[in-house]
Amino acid sequence: MIDAIQAFAVIFILGVTIFVARLLAPYITRVYSRVPSRLDKLLNPVEKFIYKICGIDPNHSMGWKQYFLAGLLLNVAQMVIAFLILVFQGKLPLNPMGFPGLNWDLALNTVISFATNTNLQHYNGEATLSILSQMTAIQFLQWTSAATGICMGIAFVRGFIVDSKNMGNFHVDFVRTITRILLPLCLIASLVFVVMGVPQTLSASTTLTTLQGTTQTILTGPVASLDSIMQLGTNGGGFYGANAAYPFMNPSPYSNIFMISLMLLLPTALIFVFGELLGKKREARPLLWGAYIIFGIALALAFIPNIPLVAQGIETRFGGFMSNFYTVTTTAATTGSVNTALSAMHPLTITSGFLGMFIQSIPGGKGIGLMYMVMYIIITVFIVGLMSGRTPEYLGIKITGRDVKLVMVAFLIHPIIILIPTIIAYASGAAAAIGVGGTSVGYTQILYEFTTSAANNGSDFLGASGNTPFFNIATAIVMFIGRYASIAILLALAGSMIGRKSGGTTGLKTESPVFTIVLVASIIILVVLAFFPFLALGPISSFFRGLMNGF
Amino acid sequence: MTTENKEKYNFKPILGLAIVSLLICGLFFPLIVTGIAQVFFPYQANGEIVQFNGKPIGSNLIAQTFTMPIFFHPRNDSASGVDPDITLQDAYSQIPAISNATGIPVDSLTSIVNQNQEGTWWIFGSPYVNVLKINIGLIKQYSTVYSEFSIS
Known part of the structure; x- marks a missing residue:
């Protein structure tokens, strides 16, 4: 349990984050509405130059298929570039430690992982990647996957705007996301991290003699520039294998709080942007409160057990309480960075983590979390419509049978791509091959591996021990489907909304508190129905076993 | 102002945009941050x-x-x-x-x-x-x- 001061600390941190997100939202909205801004003087020439050399026509507009294809193809091109850099890093510059190129299966897993915003890592960065790879493969894809996710979320919202005729232009959205949103935010955040003690250098190591006369190698690199995008972009991939538990990534309790706040910032801001782009600010309410109420439930669940001040696997400077808070937040925002050894976490905290990854919208990854929440709203509107015998409507649009079918496919992909590979991992002996048994603890690790891949989250138990051809390829497939299939279906849904607005307001009042409560209830019921059997075999079983043995 | 183009998707910008994003996100940004950090906060920036x-x-x-x-x-x-x-x-x-x-x-x-x-x-x-x-x-x-x- 936590005390009143700790509860206040949680509410304070979340409150400040939501407040800053609210302040940021009008600016983000103007970026995508292409409203003139003071930054135009500086950035217009830069953007025009990029459009010119890339052959982009900024006035060209795209339907949902074109928009999706533009994003997918760009991401694939970026994956190819990063793949070549990882495989040939041994022959490329900025490799002071002389690391050899990566095996093709690990390189494939890594580029898909980072391009899909998952950041599952089957390697330890400090012992595997050159400085060049850290910058031009890892950080590069962290930026582009974040930008792609935001663009997809914005395009999705455009489908629901009353007089919209298209989804916008992906190329223009992508460029402006980088120049106007990510560059300024990441620059500020990176410098704050440097001041807090995060290294930023092109030197990979310093070797010195310690007080007691032993030789120690201090591993450094461009860490602060990664810290900012890994959190703001809800990426989660670390410079070091220990991720945000490593002191150079997360040097103090304050950098830890800053990270919690950063990973929630853009997903929360985009909820407000949803309301602003629609011109119906109140419609952001069920998304915001729905997300934060369930996030609160997940936090409460993780805070039930006795939280040790410090225990094995927990860093002293964070302590047990902030480590738990971080672990739940990182799965709620599907960031996937970790500041502890996950195996040190209580089964209830792990269950909370699963909850965040199953739902994917409390508040979820930037852009994608928003899409999933609207998906849940449509399901809820449909269910309420069935119960009250009215035609279901959302934002003045009639919800048809086709819409509900698309939504159900998007929802059901998730359990399918988690459960099937989990079964294959056991049936094929791939789990046993890396020493993971069929106990509740072992099963939790494998289930978590595929859940984190499907939800494009990225934290995991396996780490470098997952570097086998089976887990590299299986998780790569799951990450790819989990990202692009869901986006394609939800964009198709939004695309089909264009041109069929009734404008009627006879439907359900979705901005009311009552609707939020119904929404929360239906999300929980849906997720419990779909996923409870999986959890019962894993962390819940571990929990009761622990209870019997007196935790 | 804008008109929906029903034509097939234009593949031309993909390669250019991939390279431009590599240069901005993978090189320009980390190098700029390194420069600022090394000049103003050398103690932290070097570990x-x-x-x-x-x-x-x-x-x-x-x-x-x-x-x-x-x-x-x-x-x-x-x-x-x-x-x-x-x-x-x-x-x-x-x-x-x-x-x-x-x-x-x-x-x-x-x-x-x-x-x-x-x-x-x-x-x-x-x-x-x-x-x-x-x-x-x-x-x-x-x-x-x-x-x-x-x-x-």
């Missing part, structure tokens, strides 16, 4: 390397091995494996052994621990002690006891 007697002897943020009984010892487990800090309780529990080995009174060691605690601000964080900082503090304060370390 908080501690100089002692004119030589680099470790980093404030990365644990180093202390096995001699005259020093505070870091944890030998933790998530990162290089946790540079110990809790106050841990530090207090090590005091009797250090006092035995050095002859420094328990009260003096307790007050050194208290002076070295950090990690709390307003309602956030629980206090801890950085092992390297407190050991250097001991060497500086008791140069005769730690003579083999203070003379270089």
